[in-house]
Amino acid sequence: MRRGAGRRPLDWLLSGDRPGGRVLSLLLLAVLLGLAFAPFLFPGTRPLGVAARICIFIVLAASYDIMLGYTGIASFAHTMFFGMGAYGVAIALAKLPVGWDAVLLGAAAGVALAALVAILIGLLSLRVRAIFFSMITLAVASFALILATELRDLTGGEDGLTFSVPRLLTPGFRLAAEPVLGVRLDGRLVTYYLIFVLSLALFLAMLRIVNSPFGRVLQAIRENEFRAEALGYRTLVYRTLAGALSAALAALAGAMMALLLRYNGPAVTLSFDVMVDILLMVVIGGMGTLYGPVLGAVVLVMAEYYLQPAMAALSRSLAGWPVLPVLFHPDRWLLWLGVLFVLIVYFFPAGIVGSLRRQAR
Amino acid sequence: MAGAAPILETRDLTIRFGGHVAVDGVSCAFERGTLTAIVGPNGAGKTTYFNLISGQLRASAGAVLLKGAPITRLAAPARARLGLGRAFQLTNLFPNLNVLENVRLAVQARAGTGLDFLSMAARRRDLAARAEACLARVRLAERAHASAAALSHGDQRKLEVAILLALEPDIFMFDEPTAGMSVDEVPVILDLIEAIKREGDKTVLLVEHKMDVVRRLADRVIVLHNGALVADGEPAAVVASPIVQEAYLGIRTAP
Numbered sequence: 001m002r003r004g005a006g007r008r009p010l011d012w013l014l015s016g017d018r019p020g021g022r023v024l025s026l027l028l029l030a031v032l033l034g035l036a037f038a039p040f041l042f043p044g045t046r047p048l049g050v051a052a053r054i055c056i057f058i059v060l061a062a063s064y065d066i067m068l069g070y071t072g073i074a075s076f077a078h079t080m081f082f083g084m085g086a087y088g089v090a091i092a093l094a095k096l097p098v099g100w101d102a103v104l105l106g107a108a109a110g111v112a113l114a115a116l117v118a119i120l121i122g123l124l125s126l127r128v129r130a131i132f133f134s135m136i137t138l139a140v141a142s143f144a145l146i147l148a149t150e151l152r153d154l155t156g157g158e159d160g161l162t163f164s165v166p167r168l169l170t171p172g173f174r175l176a177a178e179p180v181l182g183v184r185l186d187g188r189l190v191t192y193y194l195i196f197v198l199s200l201a202l203f204l205a206m207l208r209i210v211n212s213p214f215g216r217v218l219q220a221i222r223e224n225e226f227r228a229e230a231l232g233y234r235t236l237v238y239r240t241l242a243g244a245l246s247a248a249l250a251a252l253a254g255a256m257m258a259l260l261l262r263y264n265g266p267a268v269t270l271s272f273d274v275m276v277d278i279l280l281m282v283v284i285g286g287m288g289t290l291y292g293p294v295l296g297a298v299v300l301v302m303a304e305y306y307l308q309p310a311m312a313a314l315s316r317s318l319a320g321w322p323v324l325p326v327l328f329h330p331d332r333w334l335l336w337l338g339v340l341f342v343l344i345v346y347f348f349p350a351g352i353v354g355s356l357r358r359q360a361r
Numbered sequence: 362m363a364g365a366a367p368i369l370e371t372r373d374l375t376i377r378f379g380g381h382v383a384v385d386g387v388s389c390a391f392e393r394g395t396l397t398a399i400v401g402p403n404g405a406g407k408t409t410y411f412n413l414i415s416g417q418l419r420a421s422a423g424a425v426l427l428k429g430a431p432i433t434r435l436a437a438p439a440r441a442r443l444g445l446g447r448a449f450q451l452t453n454l455f456p457n458l459n460v461l462e463n464v465r466l467a468v469q470a471r472a473g474t475g476l477d478f479l480s481m482a483a484r485r486r487d488l489a490a491r492a493e494a495c496l497a498r499v500r501l502a503e504r505a506h507a508s509a510a511a512l513s514h515g516d517q518r519k520l521e522v523a524i525l526l527a528l529e530p531d532i533f534m535f536d537e538p539t540a541g542m543s544v545d546e547v548p549v550i551l552d553l554i555e556a557i558k559r560e561g562d563k564t565v566l567l568v569e570h571k572m573d574v575v576r577r578l579a580d581r582v583i584v585l586h587n588g589a590l591v592a593d594g595e596p597a598a599v600v601a602s603p604i605v606q607e608a609y610l611g612i613r614t615a616p
């Protein structure tokens with residue numbers, strides 16, 4: 001360890017957890033700059049939506065990694081917490097007078113509920129085996145999904161809720177009459193930068209948490225819970241707190257998602273497809289380091305948006321061939337993602353970040 | 362301090378696994394500042410006795426008292442925080458963390474800063490410095506940045522001891538600390554245990570097979586056999602007793 005680690009501003013911001021390795025640092029810098037200047041680099045509504053989703057999923061996947069990669073706990077309820085934040089904001093904006101107070105109230109309620117439920121799950125699963133814990137989270141998440149679809153009056157059921165956001169965030173809002181560098185300064189831009197800044201702040205906060213004394217105990221629990229207890233750590237307390245933190249952060253990601261879409265429904269924030277996406281992001285990027293979920297989120301969100309059109313083009317160009325057009329039909333994109341997933345888990349079990357770090361050594 | 366309660370005491374301590382009684386009504390008191398060796402053949406119940414004292418196992422019957430207060434119902438973390446420090450017979454580390462971090466976690470547990478999630482662990486030079494000092498005492502300082510899994514067996518045993526040192530317990534429980542170590546590594550650990558003993562106020566429980574070590578270090582020897590306490594007394598007398606000679610016959614003839 002360098003002397004004076006943590007004295008320099010960058011070390012303070014990154015909590016002394018530098019990416020490690022030139023290639024990895026450059027990649028992450030590219031992601032940061034790309035996201036920071038996304039509206040100017042990739043003009044258009046669609047790219048801006050993709051960039052915002054990447055920001056949100058970075059927070060969501062990183063908060064999941066606190067559980068999976070750092071503490072070694074496999075939970076399948078992460079989308080439920082994501083959904084709680086999103087429904088909090090959605091319900092508040094749909095039922096209350098639209099305004100920032102409704103946004104804050106909805107987000108706070110979602111975060112509080114998520115943390116509370118996470119604590120209950122943590123305490124209920126007192127001393128159960130890891131596999132049983134995963135089953136409990138799966139059951140609770142299924143229950144939440146059913147609840148959200150059944151409580152139509154509150155949640156809008158299958159159809160979800162469409163709602164208005166504060167005027168500052170609406171597409172019609174103009175920050176300035178004239179475009180800057182060819183980009184209109186409208187409510188979409190404000191929404192994007194709100195999400196970007198919040199995501200960056202939350203990511204840095206998570207980096208601090210995993211590099212704090214508390215974060216070290218989480219790693220100890222992952223490595224050898226029995227030994228951590230013998231040292232005097234009440235591991236149940238730590239696991240439960242980690243779960244509550246992780247859930248609260250997921251709920252914040254959900255709140256941002258609701259503001260971005262001005263809509264929320266079960267398919268967007270509660271479905272198990274989202275859970276699978278989160279898992280893929282963490283595993284493909286690399287578990288046990290928060291930089292992994294960053295790259296995982298970039299790769300997966302981009303794949304979702306651009307792999308399908310690319311496959312459609314490929315499929316068309318292979319029109320004369322047998323089988324191939326079917327194989328590359330855009331509907332098969334999940335299949336190819338699955339293949340990619342298996343290959344990565346097999347050849348790069350430590351994910352993108354793990355592999356790049358090993359190379360750097 | 363005549364009449365003061367022993368620092369640690371077990372009363373009729375018993376655990377059954379199914380029909381098998383692994384520790385059978387062991388009553389024994391340990392005075393502060395003494396080193397007690399616990400001997401007995403493999404399977405006698407020494408490790409299980411330790412597990413009952415430090416809380417990894419719960420007793421079927423009987424009681425454990427620490428400084429006069431019953432701790433029988435407390436979980437392992439609570440007992441550790443009360444000053445019971447345990448090193449394990451089978452190496453029990455945080456394999457993918459580095460050697461320094463393994464020890465630092467123990468220092469941090471002792472300092473009680475585990476719930477701090479806002480400050481940078483790397484900034485706590487004081488904690489790292491204490492961890493480094495513990496590593497130096499077991500001659501492992503130069504391996505500080507290797508992962509625990511990458512250490513040789515002997516070095517892993519040393520790390521196990523360093524972790525115990527870092528906990529700064531009142532009671533040190535060593536379970537065959539030198540087993541499987543090479544001949545030139547053993548003195549490091551034995552000298553260390555002797556140094557702990559010389560501090561005067563530390564209590565040491567030492568499971569050990571080597572009779573020369575027992576004679577050199579122990580103030581007192583107790584013998585476990587089939588889970589029961591069968592002998593208790595001065596090292597020289599106990600080691601020479603027929604029951605120990607018989608109990609160790611099997612071990613002596615082993616290759």
Ligand SMILES: Nc1ncnc2c1ncn2[C@@H]1O[C@H](COP(=O)(O)OP(=O)(O)O)[C@@H](O)[C@H]1O
Binds near residue numbers: 383401402404406
């Ligand atoms: N968790 C357990 N379940 C069942 N039997 C056990 C368990 N732990 C220890 N035993 C049994 O208790 C006896 C004592 O074991 P142990 O305390 O490890 O002996 P020692 O340390 O003296 O070699 C052995 O017969 C062992 O098989």
Ligand SMILES: [Mg+2]
Binds near residue numbers: 408450
């Ligand atoms: Mg044993």
